[in-house]
Amino acid sequence: MQNNIKHLPFDIKPAEPGIIPPCPVGTDALTGIPRQQTNPSLWDGDGWQAFVAELATNKITIDELKPSRSLYITDAGGMAYGMPRGILIARTTEMVASVMKAAQKHRVPVTVRGGGLTTEGETVSFGGLQLDMRGMSRVLAINKESLTVRCEAGIYWHSLAESLRRFKLDYLSAPLNMTSSVGGTLGVGGIDINSPRLGCSADQALAIKIVTPTGEIMECSENENPWWFNRVLLGYGQFGIITEATLRIRPYTPLIMHYFYYGDLRTAMEDLVMLCDEDASDYTGILTMLDRAVNLLVAFDSDEREQAFFKKWRSRLRGFGELGFALRTGAYYALRPWKYKEALYLLDRKRTLLPELQPSHHMHNGKIVDRTVVFSQAVWKFWGGRQMVIPDLATSREKFFEAILRGNEVCKKYFPHYTLYCVGIKLIGPRERYEMSCIPPDAEGIAYGCEFEPMLEGKTYSRDHLQSFKNEIYDIGVDMGTSYYRFGGMMKGYIRRVFGDDLVDRHLAMKREVDPAMVLNRDVIF
Amino acid sequence: MIKKTRYDHPQPGSTDPSQCNGCGVCMLSCPVWHQHHTKSLTYCGRTRATIGGASEEELAQAVRGCILCGSCEPLCPMGIRTQQSTIRLRKNLSARGLLAKPTAQSRTHTMERTSSHLVIPGNRLRDNAALAAKVLSLLGRQTAFFSDDAHDILLTLESGQEMNDDRLEGFIAPLSKAAEVIVADGLLFNLLRSLLPSSVAVTTLGQALLANKSVRAGLKPTDLYMIETRAYNANRRTFVACYDALRKETGCSLNLDLQRVATPTGAASLQHREGLATIISIEEQVRWLLEGRNPERIVVESLDDYEAFAAHAGIPVRHLAEVAQP
Numbered sequence: 055m056q057n058n059i060k061h062l063p064f065d066i067k068p069a070e071p072g073i074i075p076p077c078p079v080g081t082d083a084l085t086g087i088p089r090q091q092t093n094p095s096l097w098d099g100d101g102w103q104a105f106v107a108e109l110a111t112n113k114i115t116i117d118e119l120k121p122s123r124s125l126y127i128t129d130a131g132g133m134a135y136g137m138p139r140g141i142l143i144a145r146t147t148e149m150v151a152s153v154m155k156a157a158q159k160h161r162v163p164v165t166v167r168g169g170g171l172t173t174e175g176e177t178v179s180f181g182g183l184q185l186d187m188r189g190m191s192r193v194l195a196i197n198k199e200s201l202t203v204r205c206e207a208g209i210y211w212h213s214l215a216e217s218l219r220r221f222k223l224d225y226l227s228a229p230l231n232m233t234s235s236v237g238g239t240l241g242v243g244g245i246d247i248n249s250p251r252l253g254c255s256a257d258q259a260l261a262i263k264i265v266t267p268t269g270e271i272m273e274c275s276e277n278e279n280p281w282w283f284n285r286v287l288l289g290y291g292q293f294g295i296i297t298e299a300t301l302r303i304r305p306y307t308p309l310i311m312h313y314f315y316y317g318d319l320r321t322a323m324e325d326l327v328m329l330c331d332e333d334a335s336d337y338t339g340i341l342t343m344l345d346r347a348v349n350l351l352v353a354f355d356s357d358e359r360e361q362a363f364f365k366k367w368r369s370r371l372r373g374f375g376e377l378g379f380a381l382r383t384g385a386y387y388a389l390r391p392w393k394y395k396e397a398l399y400l401l402d403r404k405r406t407l408l409p410e411l412q413p414s415h416h417m418h419n420g421k422i423v424d425r426t427v428v429f430s431q432a433v434w435k436f437w438g439g440r441q442m443v444i445p446d447l448a449t450s451r452e453k454f455f456e457a458i459l460r461g462n463e464v465c466k467k468y469f470p471h472y473t474l475y476c477v478g479i480k481l482i483g484p485r486e487r488y489e490m491s492c493i494p495p496d497a498e499g500i501a502y503g504c505e506f507e508p509m510l511e512g513k514t515y516s517r518d519h520l521q522s523f524k525n526e527i528y529d530i531g532v533d534m535g536t537s538y539y540r541f542g543g544m545m546k547g548y549i550r551r552v553f554g555d556d557l558v559d560r561h562l563a564m565k566r567e568v569d570p571a572m573v574l575n576r577d578v579i580f
Numbered sequence: 581m582i583k584k585t586r587y588d589h590p591q592p593g594s595t596d597p598s599q600c601n602g603c604g605v606c607m608l609s610c611p612v613w614h615q616h617h618t619k620s621l622t623y624c625g626r627t628r629a630t631i632g633g634a635s636e637e638e639l640a641q642a643v644r645g646c647i648l649c650g651s652c653e654p655l656c657p658m659g660i661r662t663q664q665s666t667i668r669l670r671k672n673l674s675a676r677g678l679l680a681k682p683t684a685q686s687r688t689h690t691m692e693r694t695s696s697h698l699v700i701p702g703n704r705l706r707d708n709a710a711l712a713a714k715v716l717s718l719l720g721r722q723t724a725f726f727s728d729d730a731h732d733i734l735l736t737l738e739s740g741q742e743m744n745d746d747r748l749e750g751f752i753a754p755l756s757k758a759a760e761v762i763v764a765d766g767l768l769f770n771l772l773r774s775l776l777p778s779s780v781a782v783t784t785l786g787q788a789l790l791a792n793k794s795v796r797a798g799l800k801p802t803d804l805y806m807i808e809t810r811a812y813n814a815n816r817r818t819f820v821a822c823y824d825a826l827r828k829e830t831g832c833s834l835n836l837d838l839q840r841v842a843t844p845t846g847a848a849s850l851q852h853r854e855g856l857a858t859i860i861s862i863e864e865q866v867r868w869l870l871e872g873r874n875p876e877r878i879v880v881e882s883l884d885d886y887e888a889f890a891a892h893a894g895i896p897v898r899h900l901a902e903v904a905q906p
Contacts, residue, residue, distance in 0.1 A: 121639070124632025125619055130602070143618055169604065189617045208617070212608050216838055220872025233604045415820040415840045424838050431839075434603045434657040 071572030072580035094577035097181030101160030116140035132441040134175025138184035155269030168235025174543030207237030224306040237296040250478035264294035267569035284486040291575035308421035314373030330478040340476040445527035469508035597627035606652035609841040647849035650813030670740025695724035696759040704883035766810025786881035798903030801831030804875035809844040847888035
């Protein structure tokens with residue numbers, strides 16, 4: 055048969071940094087929306103050798119061995135793969151400054167990494183240098199009087215907690231994942247189940263030391279270099295590298311946790327919003343197993359707060375305790391025997407997951423001794439895998455219900471089992487750093503977010519299947535004008551679609567001004 | 581081809597590093613990570629490099645650096661037996677001459693009497709006659725030191741050398757008839773737990789001594805109690821409740837981190853005991869163990885830890901047997 059299709063040769067030209075080029079292999083899939091390249095091309099600039107040589111004169115040695123570089127081929131998402139040309143473990147602020155000066159001069163891209171817990175390839179290097187900040191993991195000073203800690207930014211929150219707990223202190227809010235780094239978290243926000251009260255982790259920072267894209271070292275706070283402070287916090291690594299941070303801390307208290315179960319997602323969300331609006335608990339969030347099993351967790355730092363909750367708010371919650379929920383759910387499935395597989399799945403979850411959320415060796419007098427250890431271990435055990443797909447939506451209070459219910463329907467379409475993790479985020483007033491970030495532009499007082507996490511359960515899904523799922527979730531954000539926690543990397547095309555050209559171009563202009571060679575975390579946002 | 585011996589698969593669970601999902605949780609309690617913050621030197625780094633195509637030779641430096649404290653083992657969400665997996669890698673590297681091969685002769689001793697409750701005390705305790713006598717008296721009249729200290733087996737295991745099956749059989753056979761075997765060394769404890777029949781109760785020296793009320797009565801809230809790490813970390817699920825109960829009963833603090841993993845001094849490692857090159861500073865480990873805890877006294881289960889604290893802590897150090905109330 056005669057084939058009349060003419061194949062054009064691939065024409066892959068290096069794109070101007072900041073501009074997302076069309077995909078060189080894929081045709082346009084959606085009417086009116088050109089298909090854009092998701093991962094950047096491998097950087098192969100000719101400045102590398104001069105860059106390495108210049109750093110060597112400063113006694114900074116870049117590791118170009120393959121075994122070392124191969125540790126950085128992907129991030130926690132396991133979907134984007136790239137290989138750095140060399141890696142460097144940062145040890146001092148001055149070292150980072152030398153690297154950035156040389157990188158500007160030789161136009162070498164530098165991709166910065168802490169815990170590497172991104173899922174869209176934001177910390178994956180496609181050529182250039184991978185700068186591993188975890189070499190800067192010291193706790194520099196703990197001040198019990200002012201309740202502050204100064205630490206290097208590569209430190210894991212868990213390691214910081216290890217140090218603070220020796221002095222009966224704790225951080226305020228940090229992601230429920232032990233291998234998140236302080237610097238990485240401050241750069242993207244950082245959400246905890248106490249964020250409805252305390253805000254995101256970035257808002258706990260009182261001061262930061264940064265290295266600018268051109269290699270200057272600067273101390274920043276709301277009063278000192280405030281422009282840089284607000285650009286680097288929630289700046290997705292575009293405007294500087296955080297090397298040290300001063301954070302607010304608090305006296306340590308174990309956690310009194312209660313779980314309430316719902317057979318309906320919307321009801322649970324309404325109760326979550328009510329608890330956040332009325333500041334009824336110290337911690338709260340939603341974790342779903344199925345539509346029929348929605349878990350609203352409510353926790354307290356003190357007995358007084360717990361008692362107040364039971365006195366004033368418990369009766370207003372429409373969720374059940376474990377026994378009440380088991381009876382209702384049992385009755386539901388007894389009348390619907392054809393749904394026995396769903397019932398068996400829930401029983402299995404109850405048997406395996408629930409004990410992991412209150413393991414005896416992390417409990418003391420019925421209280422959880424360390425919430426992050428407990429949740430993080432459960433997350434990795436039940437949701438972790440070589441691939442993790444977690445698209446999300448960050449919304450205003452008004453758009454929360456519709457966005458999440460729509461996202462829930464998308465999950466159902468793609469996967470038999472999935473989990474939604476919903477939490478509120480208190481805003482600390484108008485801040486420049488909230489612009490073009492995970493904080494939705496229309497949120498006032500409090501924002502809400504939801505992660506949509508399919509249980510891959512060892513099954514092999516095609517990359518297209520997973521990407522289509524993510525796109526459909528992200529499309530809801532475009533349609534409703536929300537924002538996203540995961541912000542950049544493979545989904546960066548959505549940033550322009552959500553925020554519009556004017557805003558993105560304004561931020562791109564700022565980026566070009568402070569990073570003339572566009573080398574710092576290149577291709578992540580712009 | 582490397583001959584397979586009985587100790588190749590002593591415990592259930594995967595030793596296949598390709599099962600690693602790269603979460604990095606195992607690094608959080610790793611002393612090598614704590615001191616160097618270099619992923620390639622950790623178990624997680626080794627597995628990720630292997631998955632990325634690194635050869636075993638390229639992992640040799642990291643394997644040499646590991647002190648087999650087992651801190652990573654209870655943390656792996658994939659259930660990988662990290663300690664065993666590292667020993668296996670050492671074995672492969674040792675067979676190719678890429679690891680040092682320390683040689684050790686096992687000392688045999690005359691047993692003063694036969695007993696169904698045997699203690700394998702290790703060289704340090706056996707050489708300290710007064711403490712050895714104290715240990716035996718606290719363990720009860722029916723216990724006796726076993727004649728074979730198995731030092732060579734331990735060294736073979738830890739350095740990844742070829743295990744002599746006949747030697748291992750000769751060591752195990754008399755122990756198989758005992759009612760209880762009490763072991764001071766954690767790695768040897770792990771080996772014996774996997775090889776001895778279930779009719780033999782294998783106990784750590786620390787657990788055996790703590791069973792004596794007078795020992796527990798000697799512990800104070802101002803003590804830092806050093807659990808022997810290798811046995812504890814490989815069997816955390818079993819041991820954590822016992823030590824939690826000890827903490828509640830006596831008020832002492834423990835060398836457990838937030839993940840309830842035992843932090844080592846590193847002094848029990850092959851590198852330290854045999855004077856090999858090491859990337860772990862025992863002084864730094866001691867400093868980290870003491871930071872913010874400010875104990876008045878340190879009580880150890882292992883005499884290796886005793887030496888480490890005596891050299892660097894600057895506060896009194898006692899073996900567990902020494903704190904017993906009369």
